[in-house]
Amino acid sequence: MVKLLGAVLVVGSFGVIGSVIASGYSERPRQLSALISGFALLETEISYSRTPLSEALIRAKGQKGTVAGRLFEIAACIIAEGDLSPGQAWEAAVRCIYPFSALTPEDREALLAFGSKLGSCSTADQLKQIALVKERLKANETCAREKASETARMWRYLGLTVGAMITLMLY
Amino acid sequence: MSEKHLGEKSVSDIITSEILPYLPPGLRRSIALIPKAELDKVHEIRLRTFRPVVLMAGEDEIQPNPPYVFTDDDALMTLQLIACGSLYAFEDDLRQGYITIRGGHRVGLAGRVVLSNGRVETLKDISGFCIRIAHEILGAADRVMKYLIKPPRRLYHTLIVSPPRCGKTTLLRDIARQASCGIPSLDFPGVRVGIVDERSEIAACYKGIPQATCGVRTDVLDACPKADGMIMLIRSMSPDVVITDEIGREEDAIAIREVMCAGVSLIATAHGGSWEEVAKRPALRCLFDGNMFERAIILSQSHGPGTVEAIVDVATGREIASGPLGDGE
Numbered sequence: 001m002v003k004l005l006g007a008v009l010v011v012g013s014f015g016v017i018g019s020v021i022a023s024g025y026s027e028r029p030r031q032l033s034a035l036i037s038g039f040a041l042l043e044t045e046i047s048y049s050r051t052p053l054s055e056a057l058i059r060a061k062g063q064k065g066t067v068a069g070r071l072f073e074i075a076a077c078i079i080a081e082g083d084l085s086p087g088q089a090w091e092a093a094v095r096c097i098y099p100f101s102a103l104t105p106e107d108r109e110a111l112l113a114f115g116s117k118l119g120s121c122s123t124a125d126q127l128k129q130i131a132l133v134k135e136r137l138k139a140n141e142t143c144a145r146e147k148a149s150e151t152a153r154m155w156r157y158l159g160l161t162v163g164a165m166i167t168l169m170l171y
Numbered sequence: 172m173s174e175k176h177l178g179e180k181s182v183s184d185i186i187t188s189e190i191l192p193y194l195p196p197g198l199r200r201s202i203a204l205i206p207k208a209e210l211d212k213v214h215e216i217r218l219r220t221f222r223p224v225v226l227m228a229g230e231d232e233i234q235p236n237p238p239y240v241f242t243d244d245d246a247l248m249t250l251q252l253i254a255c256g257s258l259y260a261f262e263d264d265l266r267q268g269y270i271t272i273r274g275g276h277r278v279g280l281a282g283r284v285v286l287s288n289g290r291v292e293t294l295k296d297i298s299g300f301c302i303r304i305a306h307e308i309l310g311a312a313d314r315v316m317k318y319l320i321k322p323p324r325r326l327y328h329t330l331i332v333s334p335p336r337c338g339k340t341t342l343l344r345d346i347a348r349q350a351s352c353g354i355p356s357l358d359f360p361g362v363r364v365g366i367v368d369e370r371s372e373i374a375a376c377y378k379g380i381p382q383a384t385c386g387v388r389t390d391v392l393d394a395c396p397k398a399d400g401m402i403m404l405i406r407s408m409s410p411d412v413v414i415t416d417e418i419g420r421e422e423d424a425i426a427i428r429e430v431m432c433a434g435v436s437l438i439a440t441a442h443g444g445s446w447e448e449v450a451k452r453p454a455l456r457c458l459f460d461g462n463m464f465e466r467a468i469i470l471s472q473s474h475g476p477g478t479v480e481a482i483v484d485v486a487t488g489r490e491i492a493s494g495p496l497g498d499g500e
Binding site: 121 | 192254293
């Protein structure tokens with residue numbers, strides 16, 4: 001009975017470890033999806049009410065604690081301080097959140113490219129820039145989801161398999 | 172105007188708290204070193220790329236000591252600060268050649284004009300800034316209100332005529348305040364006032380809320396084109412008085428006729444040295460041909476900004492008050 005309980009515990013533990021690693025892979029598409037939603041809200045703020053950038057970013061930041069929320073909030077604060085141009089402020093914000101996110105270098109490049117014209121062009125151009133970054137992030141998100149579903153499945157199975165193997169070895 | 176009539180803030184306080192945050196740090200420090208007594212006289216700050224910064228005090232020029240040469244980087248930073256890093260939010264303002272900042276201060280811009288189909292599309296390479304310091308003077312209209320009241324509770328259709336920098340907007344703002352709050356000494360109850368504030372200078376709205384004192388019964392259409400705004404106000408807010416600044420286009424004149432014929436009093440301002448000069452402006456001719464206005468207030472700078480040279484009964488052409496009406500009248 002004790003052996004059976006032990007076996008269940010070992011298999012279960014490795015299964016959980018596999019699931020935890022697998023969930024890490026699905027984090028990137030989630031963050032990309034939140035960023036895309038944030039940019040969609042920013043688009044509305046700019047096209048409909050021409051809200052100034054720092055305020056528009058705060059309104060578009062969405063859920064607190066998400067990578068998109070932090071990125072928009074930090075950028076808004078730096079812009080409001082007025083010491084850096086909006087482009088520089090955006091770059092600083094991207095570099096600040098990047099190490100703590102699941103984003104990859106190509107996601108970072110897409111975000112940095114968006115900042116180059118931030119706040120210094122007409123509404124139409126600004127909206128084009130937003131459309132462009134959304135498109136790039138969407139393409140990255142599609143790839144990330146495909147990759148995540150394959151890799152995540154592999155890690156879940158691997159966890160259970162390793163657990164089962166160790167149980168057999170202990171028997 | 173003497174300082175006793177100013178609102179709570181002196182000009183130097185306004186410059187320190189409302190203007191300096193929009194300037195580059197080096198220039199902020201330089202202007203902060205100017206003595207308070209001199210800053211209190213300033214009404215304009217002129218910034219031109221690669222030339223010394225000049226503060227205008229009446230006809231006198233004040234320069235920071237040592238002189239501060241405004242660089243192209245300073246110009247970029249100033250534009251960015253004035254536009255809150257969001258040029259797209261000020262496209263219409265750029266087309267007009269100015270941006271109004273918080274507090275109702277107008278920043279005139281000079282640079283390279285970009286045309287589209289022969290019309291001004293925007294300004295680029297901005298190299299000149301003229302910051303006009305707005306400050307409200309409570310009581311600026313004390314001397315004129317009795318001539319504007321049409322008993323029992325109406326105001327005459329009035330046009331304030333003056334060259335730039337003579338205090339038109341300050342007078343207009345105080346007329347709005349007094350008309351809205353009422354004037355017990357003249358037995359005038361407060362009436363509903365609607366302000367069409369195309370340049371955000373009269374009420375100095377920030378996020379739609381007036382920062383200037385313009386009365387308890389006052390509604391403001393902020394940043395709205397005058398012609399559209401006047402009609403919108405009549406339909407939506409049923410004002411007793413409509414107030415607007417710097418009329419000059421044909422569509423303004425048409426909207427003004429609509430307002431006057433709707434039984435609503437209208438008070439407006441126009442640039443000009445005299446009544447005759449304004450009457451010659453082609454776009455406004457229809458208002459003068461039909462004698463639409465009942466009162467004209469002529470302002471000048473002869474005894475400082477806000478000097479009332481004359482108040483004219485337009486129908487008879489008679490001066491019902493002749494100036495200069497100074498502080499003490």
